Amino acid sequence: MIHISGLADESKKISIWRKQTRKDLIDLRLQASARDRRIWSRQIGQFLNHLLPNPEGQVLGFCWPYQGEPNVLSVVHRWIERGGVAALPVVVQQQAPMVFRPWHPASPMTTGVYGIPIPIDETQVHPDVLLIPLTGFDKFGFRLGYGGGFFDRTVVSLDPRPRMIGVGFELSRLASINPQPHDQPMNLIVTESGIFNP
Numbered sequence: 470m471i472h473i474s475g476l477a478d479e480s481k482k483i484s485i486w487r488k489q490t491r492k493d494l495i496d497l498r499l500q501a502s503a504r505d506r507r508i509w510s511r512q513i514g515q516f517l518n519h520l521l522p523n524p525e526g527q528v529l530g531f532c533w534p535y536q537g538e539p540n541v542l543s544v545v546h547r548w549i550e551r552g553g554v555a556a557l558p559v560v561v562q563q564q565a566p567m568v569f570r571p572w573h574p575a576s577p578m579t580t581g582v583y584g585i586p587i588p589i590d591e592t593q594v595h596p597d598v599l600l601i602p603l604t605g606f607d608k609f610g611f612r613l614g615y616g617g618g619f620f621d622r623t624v625v626s627l628d629p630r631p632r633m634i635g636v637g638f639e640l641s642r643l644a645s646i647n648p649q650p651h652d653q654p655m656n657l658i659v660t661e662s663g664i665f666n667p
Contacts, residue, residue: 483647491613494605494641498537501640509638509661510540516659517544520634521598524553530569530596530631531555533585538602539636549573556594559587560619566626567619568593596631599624601655603637605646610635610654610667613646624653632656 498506521529521544529548534540545555556569560582570588581587601620605613612635614620624630635655639662646652658665 480649483649487613487647488616490643490646491604491616494613495536497640498638501537501638506537506638507540511543512661513539513636513659514541514544516664517541517600517634517636518547520657520659520664521548524548524551526552526554527597528554528556528569528571528594530558530599532600532602533557533587535583535585535602539638541600541636544600545572546574554594556596557587558619558623564618564622566623569596570594595627599631599633600636601633603635603641603658605641605643606635606637606655606658607643607645607648608665608667609645609648610656610658611646611648611652612655613641613643618651621651621653634659636660 529545531541531545532538534542549555555572557572558567559570560567570590571592571594572588577589578586579589599620601612602614603612604615612620624633633653633655635658637658637660639660642660648654654667656667658667
């Protein structure tokens with residue numbers, strides 16, 4: 470027989486482990502040289518350019534690089550040049566799904582949650598493909614984010630659900646992130662080492 474208190478203790482242990490692991494992985498990423506991160510981001514960009522289809526007016530959701538994450542702006546620029554639409558996620562309310570606002574290099578910007586740039590234009594679009602940053606990830610496609618649950622809440626609210634591509638560095642790979650019921654697995658993961666299908 471499983472006791473509720475035992476489940477609560479296990480859940481608390483996992484929560485503590487994830488919080489510490491998240492911090493350790495961000496520190497590890499920031500300890501990598503800016504040069505290495507640029508090289509890795511370029512390699513990731515090459516894989517993404519190979520992977521992403523002809524845009525044909527589709528919307529690509531991406532995240533502004535934050536705390537040493539892979540920089541995929543070159544991929545986004547190429548997507549726009551080929552006729553696609555790019556969009557950035559915006560937190561409009563805590564504990565609620567994010568919305569996506571169209572972005573291009575000339576977009577007027579302001580500062581959103583965590584000091585991340587967001588478009589001023591409040592027009593909303595529905596992403597067909599999402600490039601989602603990975604603080605940590607495992608071979609099953611589960612992602613460790615920053616702990617706010619923004620992407621998990623957002624993805625389940627979108628219909629149709631976009632194709633989710635997790636983007637991160639190999640140093641973020643874990644045996645398991647200890648996924649919880651709310652965690653949404655990626656369709657694909659791309660690192661500087663290649664494209665991985667969970």
